[in-house]
Amino acid sequence: MARSASAAKNMRKDARRHLRIRSQIRTLRTAMRRVREAGSAEEGAEAMKVAQSLLDRAGRKRLVHPNTADRIKSRLAARIRERS
Numbered sequence: 001m002a003r004s005a006s007a008a009k010n011m012r013k014d015a016r017r018h019l020r021i022r023s024q025i026r027t028l029r030t031a032m033r034r035v036r037e038a039g040s041a042e043e044g045a046e047a048m049k050v051a052q053s054l055l056d057r058a059g060r061k062r063l064v065h066p067n068t069a070d071r072i073k074s075r076l077a078a079r080i081r082e083r084s
Helices: 005-036 041-060 066-083
Strands: none
Touching: 005 041, 005 066, 041 066
């Protein structure tokens, strides 16, 4: 439990941030799953556009480390190249 008013406020802020970040991460994971589960190379390319944009934004906003975002994009692109 928080010992001071500022600590209590920080806990409230953290809880709100956690909900927002959890939602963003869920959206990101869904986009990556759509790339992996795409049936054809064309579907994969379309899903990759969405996932790439979300990963770039997540890296800029430090939701994930920028290098991690780049690595994930590279691996997803490699999967699409295998299909074509």
